[in-house]
Amino acid sequence: MVARLAVYGSPIAHSRSPILHRTAYHLLGFDWEYGSRDVIAADLPGVIRSLDDDWRGLSLTMPLKQAAYQLANTRDAMAELTGAVNTLRFVGSGAERTLFGYNTDVAGITRALAAVGVTVAPHVHVLGGGATAASAVVAAAELGALSVSVLARSPGKSESLIALGHRAGLTVDLVRFEDVGRLPQPQLVVNTLPGGSPPPVSYPVPVIAGAALLDVAYDPWPSELASRWADAGGPVANGLSMLVHQALIQVRIFAFNDPFQPVEDEENVLAAMLASVGLDMSGRPNA
Numbered sequence: 001m002v003a004r005l006a007v008y009g010s011p012i013a014h015s016r017s018p019i020l021h022r023t024a025y026h027l028l029g030f031d032w033e034y035g036s037r038d039v040i041a042a043d044l045p046g047v048i049r050s051l052d053d054d055w056r057g058l059s060l061t062m063p064l065k066q067a068a069y070q071l072a073n074t075r076d077a078m079a080e081l082t083g084a085v086n087t088l089r090f091v092g093s094g095a096e097r098t099l100f101g102y103n104t105d106v107a108g109i110t111r112a113l114a115a116v117g118v119t120v121a122p123h124v125h126v127l128g129g130g131a132t133a134a135s136a137v138v139a140a141a142e143l144g145a146l147s148v149s150v151l152a153r154s155p156g157k158s159e160s161l162i163a164l165g166h167r168a169g170l171t172v173d174l175v176r177f178e179d180v181g182r183l184p185q186p187q188l189v190v191n192t193l194p195g196g197s198p199p200p201v202s203y204p205v206p207v208i209a210g211a212a213l214l215d216v217a218y219d220p221w222p223s224e225l226a227s228r229w230a231d232a233g234g235p236v237a238n239g240l241s242m243l244v245h246q247a248l249i250q251v252r253i254f255a256f257n258d259p260f261q262p263v264e265d266e267e268n269v270l271a272a273m274l275a276s277v278g279l280d281m282s283g284r285p286n287a
Helices: 017-028 041-049 065-071 077-082 105-115 131-142 160-168 177-182 205-209 224-232 239-256 266-276
Strands: 003-009 032-038 055-060 087-091 098-102 123-127 147-152 171-176 188-191 212-215 236-238
Touching: 003 017, 017 032, 017 239, 017 266, 041 065, 055 065, 055 239, 065 098, 077 098, 077 105, 077 131, 077 160, 087 239, 098 239, 105 131, 105 212, 105 236, 105 239, 123 131, 131 147, 131 160, 131 188, 147 177, 160 171, 171 177, 205 224, 212 224, 212 239, 224 236, 236 239, 239 266
Parallel strands: 003 032, 003 055, 123 147, 123 188, 147 171, 188 212, 212 236
Antiparallel strands: 055 087, 087 098
């Protein structure tokens, strides 16, 4: 029996997940299908109920992560902390099927940063206060941050991140973009804002030189912010590298229902997944 998997979200047409997962499963010798489907949050419960026992699991992207969280029968620690599920693993059949929910976005962030040499960041700036900011705050805690400054146009809309930071063991400060100059030097800046728009914050070269950047957007690349960072000599990770690394953790989950169990020959699997979207092992675009 061929196992079936897919990524759901809306819009979904330009998702890179199918090529990443198909590359991994081909290399691993798994006879698994991986597709994509445009699904909105209101339709997700019914769509999942309609899936037969051939289905092994799903990847979820926006706007489905909160809906998937609600549908999961059990959740891992990162999903519980962020309130978002981007991976559902199906175990059992029919009415006895259990939906295991995971969040691999946090691991995607920390692994993409580790690939460019960033493993510790005491103070972090997060640009934008939307859904991805929650994963960025938790990732900051994983990197040993004591405090995170979340910069947004309307900080009041992101107050839930203060409580999230408390649960993760750090302090979250909500700041308007124009007040960035009063903040302490960051060791890491995570830009969660959509790609293609000018950055709302202008960092001076000395700040850039002392900090790494993860720009979650990857189309177009390099972004204006990433170009500034590279010109100043600061380490830069991109969102496509983050996507690959979180997908690798999903491969583990779909194989073993365990995000910590490596797959066979995992380094070569990762290299092939990165190469399938034009990246080297550091997550940088191939020359």
